[in-house]
Amino acid sequence: MAKTKNIAPIVEEQPTTTLAMHPKKFAMWLFIVSILMAFGGLVSAYIVRKGDGNWLEFDLPTIFYWSTGVILLSSATMHWAIASARKDELGQVKLAMLATFGLGLAFLAMQWQGWADLVAQGIYFAGRTSNPAGSFLYVLSGLHGLHLMGGLVFLVLILVAVFQLQVHAKSMVRIEMCATYWHFLDVLWVFLFVFLLVNAN
Secondary structure, eight states, X not given: OOOOOOOOOOOOOOOOOOOSSOHHHHHHHHHHHHHHHHHHHHHXXXXXXXXXXXXXXXXXXXXXXHHHXXXXXXXXXXXXXXHHHHTTOHHHHHHHHHHHHHHHHHHXXXXXXXXXXXXXXXXXXXXXXXXXXXXXXHHHHHHHHHHHHHHHHHHHHHHHHHHTTOOBTTBOHHHHHHHHHHHHHHHHHHHHHHHHXXXXX
16 A cells, blocks of 8 residues: 655745835935925915915015026936936036035025015015015025925935945935935925915015
């Protein structure tokens, strides 16, 4: 009589599930969502307050048009940095990051000049002669500028990492996070600029 062999049951290994997004990127997106909520609240308050009347009509400083172009250009240089990092062209990454940083500084300087132009028009942030229209403009542009300063610090940290050879084609998480945040700030300013342009008067 033939002996039967014990055949162990075949157990199929289930593929291990991995997170679809890097935890640091997920945390950054949560931060971006919180920023959007803050600006959404300010924009809503702007619309409601304007509907109450006593709203000063004025033209946006001309330099805000130029600063919008500058920040859009900085998105292009940031994209250049990402594309170069994926090709391990670290020299190009350094140039692109430095260009982005310089354009970010130029944007802030132009925003400051825009505030000076507002003061020259008699539009102040607070005081007896201030108006809610001007106050909202200072708050929206100032809060955006504050977040952009944070973006500049982020740029410096990534640039240091590039010089230390910690950013390359196989280590893209940090520079991708920086690019995402920077592009977000660019899009946010374009939205604010168009919103103010349409609703200032």
